[in-house]
Every structure is written in structure tokens, then in C-alpha cells.
Amino acid sequence: MSEKIKVVIDAMGGDNAPSAPVEGALDALKEIKDLEIILVGTKDPLDTELAKHEYDKSRVKCVYSTQVIVTGEAPVTSIQKKKDSSLVVALNLIKNGEADAVISSGNTGSVLVGGQVIIKKAKGVYRAPLAPLIPTEKGVSLLIDCGANVDARPEHLQQFAVMGSVYMRRMMGVENPTVGLVSVGEEKDKGNKLVHETYPLLEADPNINFIGNIEANRISEGAADVIVTEAFTGNVILKMYEGVSKTLLRVLKETMMSSAKTKIGALMIKGALKEKMKTFDSDRYGAAPLLGLTKLLLKSHGSAKASSFTQAIRQAVSFVENDMVAQINEALDKITNK
Secondary structure (H helix, E strand, O other), rough: OHHHHHHHEEEEOOOOOOHHHHHHHHHHHHHOOOEEEEEEEEEEHHHHHHOOOOOOOHHHHEEEEEEOOOOOOOOOHHHHHOOHHHHHHHHHHHHOOOEEEEEOOOOOOOOOOOHHHOOOOOOOOOOOOOOOOOEOOOOOEEOOOEEEOOOOOOHHHHHHHHHHHHHHOOOOHHHHHHHEEEOOOOOOOOOOOOHHHHHHHHOOOOEEEEEEEEEEEHHHOOOOOOOEOHHHHHHHHHHHHHHHHHHHHHHHHHHOOOHHHHHHHHHHHHHHHHHHHHHHOOHHOEEEEOOOOEEEEOOOOOOOOOHHHHHHHHHHHHHHHHHHHHHHHHHHHHOOOO
């Protein structure tokens, strides 16, 4: 990198704030040479947390806020009334050009509303989708949308497909990413009205590699690189994914510890199993970008640990280096009259 990349961290968002955001940011600082961090949060807890660490103070700036948006607050009201919350202050920093990216693990609704109200969507973008990476047998797929646009229309999903394809190609190195549309059957005539109306748009779009409908049970197989759906279905898929993974891991652990015989077997495969299980660790994938905004906003899950923030910062740096905002807008130019 020839210039410093500045990343703003909402240090008060999430279950593990401010310890996880601060530790994760400082770990990233050690790893990424041309990086500057701006931490936004309440003065006393933020200063107390920073005092626990040794770091290059010339590359860390603190911006103090007096309010915090907590879980359960109404998104629109919280953004409107808590102008000096860590989240709103962080979003305004990037809006005003004082940073290149912002990361938060705070109240999801408030993050999504704040991103679209304060940072704002890029010209020509109908909806800004939340797009997390999810583990599959073949590596990872991008699930788009999973929380931002419950009442989407066919043209919205078409844009999601284009955005997701650009992301997987530029960020993940997939040369010709496949796109699948979530439905209740693989046949073209299966699905609800939204799926029926979206299918021909994706099928006719030369900017994507559309492979047709995919059922939810094929997502974990890596049936498509980009999984397109509206937010309600996407969020259900994501939560089910997370729940089943946790249940399987818990049952597997209980089984391996159930007898002396199974404990011996577990000891023999411990190393290989531990390495394999890392692929299902959400911290490994960092944060989900809210695509289609004028600037980069990344949303980490509420229980994000320090390692998740470090990975999210790596994502942010790569996103900026690849000029992803401009790349996505350029791709959307081909299907949208601006």
C-alpha cells in the first residue's frame, strides 16, 4: 500500500465491547504496516481498555462519544435520537471522508439503517444487501441478502447477483462465480412469485454466470458461489446454518467424551478434527459487508471476538485496495440506467 488506509471501529458495539474491538484492532495494526485505526467509544472504558496494551500510538486515534446504541433499540429511532452514539459518530467519520471503512458489531438493525441513512447508497443502487461468507464443502459461498431487504423485488435480486459476482471475483479470486437463486425446487417453474419473476432476469443477464434455482439443502455442498435471495429467507438460512453447526459440534463432542473407547479415538483424530472445525468458525470469515453504499461498512456478528475484528480489518483493507465500491458501481452501470 502506498498510502495509509484508515479504518474506523465502533468500539462500543457488540457483546464483547470494548475489549474485543480494541484487541482485534491492535492485533491488525501489528500485522498490517500501512494501517491507521480510529476507535470510537465512551472515554473511560475505551481508555481503560487501551491501557492494557502496548501499541504504536501514532497509528491509533480515539474519538470519544457519550452514547451507546444497545440491543433491542428501534433502529430508526436510535439513529435519529442518539447522534453522539459510537455507531453514529463512526458512520459520520467515514461519510465525511475521514476514513476508508467502518466496522461495527453493534445492533444489526441500527447498523443497517445508519449505513443507508448516513453513508447512503451509491447512485443507481436500489437496495444495499448484507452479504456474509458462509462455509461449504468447496470453501465458501456468498449469501446475499441476509438481513437488509425483506420486501425485495426482482430487479433488486438481479443487482444482488451482480454485486455478489463482483465480490467473489475480486475479493475471493473466483474467476467465473456461479450464481444460484434460492427456491423450493431446482425446476424453473418452482418457487413463489418473486422467484418466478427474478429467474428470467438472472437468466438473461450476461454479467453473471447463472446456474438456476438451488434448494437450501445444496447450499452447504457449495452448489453456487453466490446464493441470491431476499433478506427474510437469507436470514433464516444463516441462522439455521449457525444453529445446526453448533448443534453438530456439541453432539460430536458429547459422543467423543461418552466412554473411554471414544475418548481414545477422539485423541487420535484431535489434530485433524480441530483443523477441520476451524472452517465452521464464524470469526474466520470476519464480517459481512453492506454492499452498494458509497463507502465501506462491515457488520460483525454481535458476539464477535478479537480475532473476528482482526479478520474484518483485513477484509476492509483488501476491499479498499481492490477499489470494490467503484467496481460494484461499474458493474451495476451495465444493468441500471443512472
